Amino acid sequence: MVEITVDDTGGDEYVLDYVSDTPSDAYEFDIPKPNMDESFPRALFFHGAPVVGAEKIPKLKEMLEKMCKKAADDRRGQAEVEIKFDTDANGGTTGCGFVLYRSTVAVRNALDYFGTSGIKFGGDMLHFYALDEVNKLLSTPENFDPQDDTYDDTFYNKDLEREWLLDSKNREQILLRHHEDTEILWNDPDERAPVLIYGGEREKAKKKIWCNSLVQWSKQGSFLLTFHPQGIAQWRGDTFEKVNRYVASQVQAIDFSPDEEFIMTWNGNTNTDDPESFCIFETRTGELKKTFKCPEAKADEDAENGYWKWSPDGKFLARMSHKYVYVYDVKNNFKLLPQPQHLDKFYGNVKAKKDEKIKGEPIPFDNLMSFSWSPTDNIIAAWMPEKGDKPARLALMEIPSRTELQSKNLFSVRDATMYWQSEGEYLCAMVSRLSKSGKSAVIDLKILNMKKKNIPEDILKDSEISGNVKFFAWEPRGKRFAILTTTEDEKQNLVQFYKMGDTVEKICELNLGGASCYNNISWAPHGSHFILSAMGSGEIQFCTLTDKRVQQANGLTETVSVATRFSQSEHFMLSDVLWDPSSRFVITAVTTPQMERGSAFRYNSETGFTIWSFQGRKLYKGDKEKLYQVAWRPHPPTLLPSKKIESMLTDMKRSNNPYSRKYDQIDEAQKEDQRKHIAHERSGKVRALEDIIERVEQWKLKLHSQTRFDQAWRSWRAEENFEDTVDVIETELEKSEEELRG
Secondary structure, three states: OOOOOHHHHOOOHHHHHHOOOOOHHHOOOOOOOOOOOOOOOOEEEEEOOOOOOHHHHHHHHHHHHHHHHHHHOOOOOOOOEEEEEEEOOOOOEEEEEEEEEOOHHHHHHHHHHHOOOOEEEOOEEEEEEEHHHHHHHHOOOOOOOOOOOOOOOOOOOOHHHHHHHHOOOOOEEEEEEEOOEEEEEEEOOOOOOOEEEEOOHHHHHOOOOOOOOOEEEOOOOOOEEEEEOOEEEEEEOOOOEEEEEEEOOOOOEEEEOOOOOEEEEEOOOOOOOOOOOEEEEEOOOOOEEEEEOOOOOOOOOOOOOOOOEEOOOOOEEEEEOOOEEEEEEOOOOOEEOOOHHHHHHHOOOOOOOOOOOOOOOOEEOOOOOEEEEOOOOOEEEEEEOOEOOEOEEEEEEEOOOOEEEEEEEEOOEEEEEEEEOOOOOEEEEEEEEEOOOOOOEEEEEEEEEOOOOOOOEEEEOHHHOOOEEEEEEEOOOOOEEEEEEEOOOOOOEEEEEEEEOOOEEEEEEEEEEOOOOOOEEEEOOOOOEEEEEOOOOOEEEEEEEEEEEEEOOOOOEEEEEEEEEEEEEEOOOOOEEEEOOOOOEEEEEEOOOEOHHHOEOOOHHHOEEEEEEOOOOEEEEEEOOOEEEEEEOOOOOOOOOHHHHHHHHHHHOOOOOHHHHHHHHHHHHHHHHHHHHHHHHHHHHHHHHHHHHHHHHHHHHHHHHHHOHHHHHHHHHHHHOOOOOOOOOOOOOOOOOOOOOO
16 A cells, blocks of 8 residues: 655645545556557568678668668659668667558558568568568467367368369369259369369259359359359368358359459349449358449440459459549448548548548549559559540559559540550550541550559550451560451461560561461460460461570571461360460360350350360360350469569470479379279289180080080081191282392
8 A cells, every 4th residue: 555645745735635545455446558559550570681780770771761662652762761670789780670651551552562472682582561460470379380270170271272282193173064064173184084073962962953053263263152043152172062152142243352352243233223233242251241233334344244343452442433433442341442631541540530531532534434453553544535625545543542653645546455464564555546547447556564664655556567456465474465467358367476675576476378267365374375266166276485596697696486386276166265274284165155044055066175285185075065164273373473483484494494304203103103003904804804704614614514515516526527627828929020249
C-alpha cells in the first residue's frame, strides 16, 4: 500500500481531501492498458543487405534509399523514404533494418515491386517484408515442427491441392465432359490411351449425378468445380472429395480471383435490376461476401462473362460503364475505391473526422469502349473511340493512386484491340484506321514499352507489314510476336515474326503460299513452339521459332531467328487447340456447346479429341459423342524468378545441358520398366497358353486310352502298310553370267 502525506502534496493539505482512504491493495481489478497499434503499416523490414562498417553506412544508405524510392514510385522516384539500420557494438550494419515510408500506398507499391523472391543487391538477395509478416514469424512457437500433421485433414492444407504435381512420371491431367459423363485422366505417354483417375464412381454407386452440366478447373488447378441447378460444388485432392458448395441457382459461368481466394458466379441474367446477378463467395469458407447487379457494359465483348475483371494480384475487382470504370477493393469488403487523397482514411491508416464518410468514386472516362488490366501490375488500359470532334484515346492508369501514366490521342481511327505481353512489359494496340482515300481500312501496330520511363511507343505501320493482318499473338515469356497476314487476292500468306529491342525489328517470316485457310496462332506456354491452325476446317501445322548462329562471309558469326515446320496434319472441323502447361503435348478437339436440358448441336458424331507431341506426332485419338469440354489442368504460378527461368531455358539449348541428361535417364528408366512389364505380361500369357495346350494333350491321351482309340489307330496304320517317300523338286529362279578376270 502507498501512503500519501502532506509533504507529498507540496504543502497543499487540501489535496488530501481527494485521496481515497481505501488501501491500494484492496482493489481487485487492474487498470486496463490503452490499445496500441503495433502493425506499423508504413514500415518494411529488410534483411540480406551487405554487412559494412560504420564508415560505409552513408553510401549504403544512399543506394538503398534510391532503390526504395524507385520501388514506391517506379516512374518518378520521388517518394519520401527513411532507412534505419540495425547496428552491432562497433557501429557496423548487421544486414537488416527498416524502411519507413510516408504512406501505405508507397508500402504496397514497394512490396509489389520487390516481390516474394527478393531482389539482387550487392551480390546477395535482399528481401523485404511487411511488419505484420514479421510479427507472425516472431509469434511462431519455439517447438514448431514443420512436419507436424495436426492440420493435414483441414481444408487449409495446400498439400492436398498440390499433390497431383508430385506425380513421379511428371504427367499432366485432362478433364473431359462428354454426353452425361465427367472424367479426369492422366496423360501417360507410356500407355496407349489416357489413364482414368476418377469418373464419379462414388456418386454413380449412390445413384447420384456428379455433374449436371458444366465443369471447370480453378485458375491454379487447386480445385474442380461442377455445375448444378442449386449451385456449384467444389472438389479437391487425388480422390476428388467434395469440400465446399456455393448456393447460387442456375449458374452459367464462374470466375476465380487470381489467388483463388474468391469465386464469382453469374446466373446469365443481363437484367441490370437483378441484385444477385453476380455473387462472390470465399473459397475457403463458402461464405457469400458480396452480390452485384449486371453491369450495363462489357469490358471484353468477346468473352461470355466479360463484365468483370480481376487485377493480377487479386486485390481489386473492376467493371465499367460507357462513362466510368468502377474499381472495388477486395480485402476491404469489396468497397468502391475513393479519390487518392482519401485512401489513407479508406484503409484506416489515418483516423477520419467525426461523422466523416469516405465515399467511393468511379474513375471517369468519356465514351469508354473497353478496358483491361496489365497481367503483372495494377495498371488499367482504357480504350475510348472517336466521338464527334474528340479523337480516340488510349489511357494507362495506375490503381489505386489513379496516376495517369500515359495517354495517346489517335486520329481517323475506326477501332482498336489491345494485346498485353504475358510479363506486362509491352502493350500492343492494333489500330484500324481509314486509308487516305477513306474507302478502306489499314492496320497499324502501336507498341508501348511499359517498363521504360514515360512509356515510349514503337509504331509498325501498315506500309511496313506485308499484307493485311488476320491474327496477332505475343510469344509467352518473350519479347517476340507473330502476325498472320494475307494479300487481297489471298495468293500470298505469311507468318511474320518481330522482336522488341530498342525498336521493333522484323526477324524472319514463314511463307504459307496460297494456303489462306489458316486463321489462328497458338504459342506453347514456354514459347518457341507454335501451331498454325485453320479453326473450323481443320488444317494444322506444328512449327518452331529458334535462334541459330550463322557464319557470315567475313568469318564473323551472328544469331538469326529461323521459323521451321515440324509436320503438317488435319483435324476435321477443328474448334480447340490446347497446349499442356509443360509445352510438351497438344490437344486438338472438336467440341459442341452444351445447351439446356443436356441437348447439343453441331455434328455430335464428329466430336472428339487428339493428343499430339509438340512436334506433331499423333499419340492418341479418341472419338467422344457429344464432347462438350476438354481442358488440361492448370499449374500454379512458378516460384522461380524470370531470370532463373531464362537461364534454365538457355542451358537446355546446349547439347550437354544437365537437365536433358537427367530427364533422358529418367525417360530411359521408365521405358525399360515398361519393356520389362510388357515382356513379363507376354511370358505369363505364353506360359498360360502352354499350360492349356499341355492339359489338352493330357486329356486327349486319357480319352484315347479310355476309348481304345490309340490301339485302333496303331492297328489301322499296320494294316494299311503306308510308306513314307520324299520327292525333291528343283526350280531355277534366276541365271546370271559374270566374267572373272585374274
